[in-house]
Amino acid sequence: MxxxxxxxxxxxEDAGQGGGGPSFGGRGLGIGGIVILAILGLVFFKDPTALLGQGDPGAATPTQTQQAPRQAASDDPQVDFVRAILGETEDTWREIFAANGQTYERPKLVLFRDGVRTACGSASSAVGPFYCPGDHRVYLDLGFFQTMQDRFHETGDFARAYVIAHEVGHHVQNLVGVFDKVNDARRRGASLEGASGLSVRQELQADCFAGVWANRSQQRQQWLQAGDIESALKAATAIGDDTLQEQSQGRVVPDSFTHGTSAQRVHWFRTGFDSGDIGKCNTFTGSI
Known part of the structure; x- marks a missing residue:
């Protein structure tokens, strides 16, 4: 790439070690935050409630304010990579929103080490990358890229770009009201987990949005090389619910799916990439 x-x-931005913005003690964690943490907990075989503070889902009240993150250094190659990918997501989604008469709100991407405090609570680096709907920020410990190499044997630049684009996809969902609709549906009794649950559908849509970004950025930059798409598909396959469950517990339990199977993740990323059309990313109706 x-x-x-x-x-x-x-x-x-760089939050440093254990830094970040306002801490809400785990309160106000939206459905998207719960979904993402459940999935990340599955990836790392941990209980998600142990990874991020989770309490009363009512209105959040800040309990502590940390020093504001500073702009990340530009002389670190990994940071430079993140800045380049985030810049392309900004350009892609600004273009798409403008075509629909809307203004795209660019998210902050916060780099941290060991742990970070967010509007969704405190998280350790064990959770991997995540998006917090409470503060419109993507959080990333750069050590996750090493984890991708060690655990999933994936080293391609485009696989790492896919991870960032997926989390930005959650930000897009937040802006267009998907999080609110999912929350409303959950309150009405719709299932969160399961092969056809809200969590799976929301995550697969973020995969599709990542594919749309890949399509549009390729049109603009012509920056993909042989093997790049395969690299992203390999990463999507590695973190499918069925693959992770088979590796961790030796059996697949569809009722506990939160992110979609490997085949579904690949399908929806390819749907977005092949079409470049967010209209093709409606994972909330029909079969998935």
Whole structure:
């Protein structure tokens, strides 16, 4: 992937070690935050409630304010990569929103080490990348890229770009009201987990949005190389619910799915990439 072609975003911040923004003690964690943490807990074989503070889902009240994250250093190659990918997501989604008469709100991407405090609570680096709907920020410990290599044997730049684009996809969902609709449906009794649950549908849509981004950024930059798409598909396959469950417990339990099977993740990323059309990313109706 010729990622150096990407425009560098100024919205990458460094929270340092155990830093971050306001802490809400785990309160106010939206459905998207719960979904993402459940999935990340599955990826790392941990109980998600142990990874991020989770309490009363009512209105959040800040309990502590940390020093604001500073802009990330530009001389670190990994940070430079993140800035280039985030910049391309900004350009892609600004273009898509503008075509629909809307203004795209660019998210902040916060780099951290060991742990971070967010509007969704405190998280350790064990949770991997996640999006917090409470503060409109993507959180990333760069050590996760090493984890991808060690655990999933995936080293491609585009696989790492896919991870960032997926989390930005959750931000897009937040902006267009998907989180609110999912929350409403859950309150009405719709199932969160399960092969056809709200969690799976929401995560697969974020995969599709990542594919749309890959399509549009390729049109603009012509930066993909042989094997790049396969690299992203390999990463999607590695974190399918069925694959992870088979590896961790030796059996597959569809009733506990939160993210979709490997085949579903690949299908929806490819749907977004092949079409470049967010209209093709409606995972909330019909079969998935």
């Amino acid at each position: 010729l990622w150096n072609k990407g425009r560098r975003s100024d919205n990458v």
